[in-house]
Amino acid sequence: MGARLLVNIDFDDLPRATAFYTQALGLSIGRRFGDGGIELLGAEAPIYLLVKAAGSRACSASGETRRYERHWTPVHLDFVVDDLPSAIDRAMQAGAVIEDAMRTESWGRIAHFADPFGNGFCLLEFLNRGYDEIARAV
Structure with missing residues (x-):
């Protein structure tokens, strides 16, 4: 499992x-x-x-403390939506800060945000075959 x-x-x-x-x-x-x-x-x-x-303290091993202004972390959440422009409007009305305007790639469209607590997240909408547009067999 x-x-x-x-x-x-x-x-x-x-x-x-x-x-x-x-x-x-x-x-x-x-x-x-x-x-x-x-x-x-x-x-x-x-x-x-x-x-x-x-x-x-975030954890005893690192010594870092929690902070809720904008911060960077290599781990973030991507939320897949059906209609990116509508999702962008809804997120911004709720208090999200858009950090990079929507852009289109072969696999879909994406926009980068921060929530009101400084956590980064992305909204993305798959187009065509989604990530299969750029995936290669292993």
Whole structure:
């Protein structure tokens, strides 16, 4: 059996994060975990919004602390949508900051964003055969 994927995103303002992700992406609340978290459903994996104070330690090994201004990480979320222009409008109305305008590639269209907490994410719409347009057999 392969691994199951759960997505966890830390925030310092759970009501604001919940409003953003439900409005911007059309996700719905599954379960609530007291004041400490909310499960969002509607993506291929559940997304857990977790309350973690700004400045708190991310983990003991790294010594890094949580910060909620724009930051870069090599891991980010891509949300596949059916209509990218409409999804861009919805995300921006919910408070997303567009960082790169929509561009078209042979596989589809993509736009880069930051959520109100500094987390980067992309919206993409597959065209034609999607990633198969650029994939090679291994």
